[in-house]
Amino acid sequence: MKLEPVTNKKxxxxxxxxxxVRGSLKDGEALEHETAKQVERIxxxxxxxxxxxxxxxxxxxxxxxxxxxxxxxxxVFGAVNPQGCVVSSFGVPxxxxxxxDYLWRIHQHVPxxxxxxxxxxxxxxxxxxxxxxxxxxxxxxxARYDEINDFERMLSDNSxxxxxxxxHISRDEQRERLVERLTDPDKNWKFRAGDLDDRERWDDFTxxxxxILEKTSTDYAPWYIVPADDKDARDYLIARTIADAxxxxxxxxxxxxxxxxxxxxx
Numbered sequence: 447m448k449l450e451p452v453t454n455k456k457x458x459x460x461x462x463x464x465x466x467v468r469g470s471l472k473d474g475e476a477l478e479h480e481t482a483k484q485v486e487r488i489x490x491x492x493x494x495x496x497x498x499x500x501x502x503x504x505x506x507x508x509x510x511x512x513x514x515x516x517x518x519x520x521x522v523f524g525a526v527n528p529q530g531c532v533v534s535s536f537g538v539p540x541x542x543x544x545x546x547d548y549l550w551r552i553h554q555h556v557p558x559x560x561x562x563x564x565x566x567x568x569x570x571x572x573x574x575x576x577x578x579x580x581x582x583x584x585x586x587x588x589a590r591y592d593e594i595n596d597f598e599r600m601l602s603d604n605s606x607x608x609x610x611x612x613x614h615i616s617r618d619e620q621r622e623r624l625v626e627r628l629t630d631p632d633k634n635w636k637f638r639a640g641d642l643d644d645r646e647r648w649d650d651f652t653x654x655x656x657x658i659l660e661k662t663s664t665d666y667a668p669w670y671i672v673p674a675d676d677k678d679a680r681d682y683l684i685a686r687t688i689a690d691a692x693x694x695x696x697x698x699x700x701x702x703x704x705x706x707x708x709x710x711x712x
Contacts, residue, residue, distance in 0.1 A: 447469075447679075447682070447683070449670040449672065449684075449686075449687045451663060451668035452659050452663035452669040454660075455660055458659050458671070460614060460652050460671070462616035462617055462618065464614060464671070465616035465673050465674060465675040466673050466675045466679075467673045467683075477679065480682055481521070481681050481685055484685035484688075485522060487685075487689035487692075488522070488685060488688055488689050488692065489525050489526050489527070491689065491695075492526050492530055492692075494697040495530070495562070495692060495695070495697050496527070496529075497560075497699050497700060498560070498697045499560040500605060501560075501606070501607050502556070502559050502560070502561055502562075502607070503562045503563070503606075503691075503692070504556060504563045504565065504601070505562065505563065505564045505611070505688065506568045506570070506611065507564065507565060507613065508567060508610070508611070508655075509611075509614070509674065510615055510644070510651065511620065511624070511641045512620050512623035512624055512627060512641075513613035513615040514613050514615070515566050515567070515613060517680075518613065519533060519564055522681055522684055522685045523562075523564060530560065531561065532557060532561060532564070533563075533564045533566060534564070535565075536552070536565065536566070536568055539551065548569070549569060549593070549594075552568065552597075556606060557606070569597070570658055570662075572587070573587050573591070573654065573657075574651065574654050574658070577650075578644075578647050578650045578654055591661040591662055595661075595662055595667075599666055602666035602667060607691065607695065608667035608668075609687065610667060610669045610670065611670050611672050611684055612655060612672065613672050613674040614671050614673060614674055615675060616675050617648060620645065624637070624641060624645070659671065670683075670684075
């Protein structure tokens, strides 16, 4: 059970049934155990990744409200060394950010080499929101597909490894989570009226996500569609994809400075 990158239109499945893993699935306890193994792989690789210092790793998490972005961050990255990891969230642009180009605020949060950066929402909001809410002309937001591809290619050319995850949730599951969010005192602070407005535009957001996945999944910055109705499956699939990507970097500890070889500590 593993994720495959989006490579063409046929690999983009965003129906409600696609929000759950197809075929057999291990039970909750077994799947949690497998997820823990993948998380351990990530923490092991992170130590070498930090010392190696040849790469940065950028994880992009996109998804509808209540799709599990926060939960993914807690589960998959809860055990990593916080010295080498930073989470950035992107909400409504501030007044200062609005006076710059839309990628200005994004570029400031791109991780430097040896760091893992996690985007909770991202520059793709700058296509989704203006497209669905018609707040910008089509010629403006439609140009952003190529602009973002160029931006991500530049990052990749400068040793930033990019993995993008679209957390795909069904309409019924989102409703259950929004109801829980609204009624649970520990969660209702996260509820906003705009959640319901966006839910009414479900089909419009689906079309917008489909275009993003089709036009911006590249060899250097692939998209992965994550069935997110089952939280355990979601966490396992994302953790395994990240661990496998880090394994493919052929990370290594740097050699010691020749000047300290043979030095005796007294």
